Amino acid sequence: MNKGKRVKVIGAGLAGSEAALQLAKRDIYVDLYEMRPFVSTGAHKTDKFAELVCSNSLGSYDITNASGLLKYEMEVLDSFLMKIIHNCKVPSGGALSVDRELFSSDVTNLIKNNPFINIINEEITEINTDEPVIIASGPLTSEKLSSKVKDIIGEEYLHFFDAIAPIVEKDSIDFSKAFFMNRYNKGGNDYINCPMNREEYEKFYNILINSEKIELKSFEKNAKFFESCLPIEVLASRGIDTLRFGPLKPVGLIDERTGINNYAVVQLRQDNKAASLYNLVGFQTNLKWGCQKELIHSIPGLENANIMRYGVMHRNTFINSPKILNSSLQTRKNSNIFFAGQITGTEGYTESIATGLLAGINMARYIEEKELLNLPTETMLGALTHYISYSEHKSFQPINSNWGIIADMEMDRKTRKDKKLKNELLANRAIKTIKTFLNKI
Numbered sequence: 001m002n003k004g005k006r007v008k009v010i011g012a013g014l015a016g017s018e019a020a021l022q023l024a025k026r027d028i029y030v031d032l033y034e035m036r037p038f039v040s041t042g043a044h045k046t047d048k049f050a051e052l053v054c055s056n057s058l059g060s061y062d063i064t065n066a067s068g069l070l071k072y073e074m075e076v077l078d079s080f081l082m083k084i085i086h087n088c089k090v091p092s093g094g095a096l097s098v099d100r101e102l103f104s105s106d107v108t109n110l111i112k113n114n115p116f117i118n119i120i121n122e123e124i125t126e127i128n129t130d131e132p133v134i135i136a137s138g139p140l141t142s143e144k145l146s147s148k149v150k151d152i153i154g155e156e157y158l159h160f161f162d163a164i165a166p167i168v169e170k171d172s173i174d175f176s177k178a179f180f181m182n183r184y185n186k187g188g189n190d191y192i193n194c195p196m197n198r199e200e201y202e203k204f205y206n207i208l209i210n211s212e213k214i215e216l217k218s219f220e221k222n223a224k225f226f227e228s229c230l231p232i233e234v235l236a237s238r239g240i241d242t243l244r245f246g247p248l249k250p251v252g253l254i255d256e257r258t259g260i261n262n263y264a265v266v267q268l269r270q271d272n273k274a275a276s277l278y279n280l281v282g283f284q285t286n287l288k289w290g291c292q293k294e295l296i297h298s299i300p301g302l303e304n305a306n307i308m309r310y311g312v313m314h315r316n317t318f319i320n321s322p323k324i325l326n327s328s329l330q331t332r333k334n335s336n337i338f339f340a341g342q343i344t345g346t347e348g349y350t351e352s353i354a355t356g357l358l359a360g361i362n363m364a365r366y367i368e369e370k371e372l373l374n375l376p377t378e379t380m381l382g383a384l385t386h387y388i389s390y391s392e393h394k395s396f397q398p399i400n401s402n403w404g405i406i407a408d409m410e411m412d413r414k415t416r417k418d419k420k421l422k423n424e425l426l427a428n429r430a431i432k433t434i435k436t437f438l439n440k441i
């Protein structure tokens with residue numbers, strides 16, 4: 001049935017390389033387009049495929065860590081890049097880190113020697129929507145391609161810059177201090193509020209203005225922040241009270257338990273359907289992660305908060321996946337078009353390979369006229385693809401694998417409080433679920 005069918009894969013990065021190999025494994029011919037070395041992204045340094053642009057670490061390889069579980073699931077799904085990662089490992093404790101040169105050389109050679117993959121070193125500037133295509137052009141998608149993607153998905157659904165606020169796990173918030181309430185009691189009690197007195201606010205402010213920022217890359221320096229989306233440290237630099245009259249304003253937020261008029265209030269907004277994750281409203285930031293941790297833990301009620309995602313600000317092309325994609329990574333409007341990698345709003349090396357893997361498998365199933373795989377939300381990859389395709393955000397922001405997105409399971413309070421044990425239970429269920437799921441198809 002797949003005779004003569006060719007699939008275009010745009011971008012031989014982490015996602016595109018894995019997707020191309022998955023298609024080839026199923027005897028489907030691939031035209032793999034990569035613009036490097038003729039057009040540069042500004043961050044890549046070589047002409048090799050699957051180049052790691054920054055760190056050489058792919059994070060944990062322990063299943064009680066969300067990223068570690070995702071890796072295990074990718075192995076169950078027979079990821080090519082995971083095998084290469086193991087061959088290029090360098091010692092780094094519990095993490096999986098690689099010799100980056102060896103890794104991208106091995107991926108490049110595997111692809112070059114694959115008879116089903118035709119490599120074309122060219123910048124894609126047009127997309128024929130009548131042909132099957134996987135768009136895996138990454139966070140630094142070329143401008144010309146970005147404008148074509150806009151034409152396909154709609155102008156308002158493509159974003160160019162991440163301005164992300166940190167996310168914390170609700171179970172780790174101290175509700176003897178925090179309270180649920182909407183400003184002026186309007187609507188339901190949707191927000192979690194962390195009140196501060198003057199002394200607490202001044203301590204918080206001092207930590208903030210003395211925190212170190214992450215240096216922007218040269219190609220990001222000209223990025224303009226919207227006034228309504230300014231980093232918290234930029235607001236703080238305008239004066240000690242700017243935040244109290246901005247995102248931390250206390251008006252209309254009196255804790256009924258105390259009746260106290262607070263000096264400042266940090267609000268947290270629900271971030272996922274299961275209400276297990278909350279983001280800090282107005283806290284988009286470019287502070288170093290260690291500083292963010294200190295700052296968040298200085299907020300009353302968040303002293304022991306588990307930070308599931310840190311705030312970041314960097315150039316990042318990504319689509320508004322909840323409006324565009326199904327959890328199979330196929331677009332809702334045009335069944336020929338799939339997206340994979342960081343452009344889908346999944347963040348990180350491992351996540352990029354994982355979505356490339358799923359997009360490759362599902363594109364093959366589409367060509368073979370088989371039902372597409374929508375992985376169960378009890379698995380980390382299923383939870384991730386479900387999150388990006390069904391999140392109810394007004395302003396969707398990228399996310400990496402984390403325990404807050406995976407389907408909850410029954411457990412007693414004591415187990416729930418024991419992070420390691422809880423994650424172990426969730427991980428074992430995920431592994432069982434993915435194996436059962438694959439046996440059934």
Ligand SMILES: Cc1cc2nc3c(=O)[nH]c(=O)nc-3n(C[C@H](O)[C@H](O)[C@H](O)COP(=O)(O)OP(=O)(O)OC[C@H]3O[C@@H](n4cnc5c(N)ncnc54)[C@H](O)[C@@H]3O)c2cc1C
Pocket residue numbers: 010011012013014015016033034035036041043044050051052053054055056057058122123124125136137138139140141142144145217315340341342343347348349350352353
């Ligand atoms: C500067 C930077 C640093 C990062 N550091 C880390 C990190 O340390 N750890 C981490 O986990 N994640 C990191 N990320 C996030 C992310 O994991 C990586 O960007 C990852 O490489 C994304 O994989 P991808 O396959 O989606 O895109 P990429 O690996 O970037 O691959 C996309 C490919 O598409 C090509 N391309 C783009 N436009 C076109 C076109 N029009 N025609 C043909 N080819 C095209 C590009 O040249 C590129 O090779 C970083 C991101 C950036 C931007």
